Amino acid sequence: MTTITTRQHWMTVPEGRLFAQSWTPSDNAGSEGSAPIVMLHESLGSVALWRDFPAQLAHATGRRVVAYDRLGFGQSDARQGLPDLDFVAQEAARHFPSVCEQLQLASYVLLGHSVGGGMAVEIAARASSECRAVVTIAAQALVEPHTLAGIREARARFQKAEQLARLAKYHGDKARWVVDAWTETWLSPAFADWSLDNSLPRLTCPLLALHGELDEYGSTAQPARIARLAGGGGLCEILPGARHMPHREMPEQVLSHITQFLKNI
Incomplete structure (x- = not known):
């Protein structure tokens, strides 16, 4: 019977410490045959907010699964100021290489949810053979009115103290920063031209784009564009x-x- 071993990890980057967690199935422990899956969370996400999905993923695929809190989120250290407008590409260039080095990830599969999907694409676009595949879930490829309408509704909800308090269970006193980092960046007119159009064609590995039919933050044109490019x-x-x-x-x-x-990857 397969059991899942869970470990916590701490990594350092110039701006502070990052928290990570890994889930390793017993029949994969020590195996070099399958690249581990690295999960990249959404704009309000964290390791804890993946809930039991990483363990389910490890069990279903037989692969080691790793998830980490980006700087400013979850158990990772706080950061100063709102993200730069190129924050999606910055994660790929600035912090992910340190994550790989400190967790000794020679190869990997990327799985990103929402903006984490965009980060997965940016990472893969910079990688060579070490990135074996990309999976995006509810990812955005560009800024569309559908996305902005959903974010405006969410921003209004987070004006209520009880909504922010729920988020604080996962982010502590960083909760307000987490909300503002998402809403104020995406709703900025200067962010309107952001897209993955230049990065997607640089991928050399296969990609799977999963998307909900009723996604409130992106129409089905988003995954179609991701897969096509x-x-x-x-x-x-x-x-x-x-x-x-x-x-x-x-x-x-x-x-x-x-x-x-991932069956043949």
């Missing part, structure tokens, strides 16, 4: 009835798609 070949799967959190709403279907995609 992916240089290593892209597959788009729309999940009927799902919204922005399909890995919580229908984990069995999401795990099935990912497992099948």
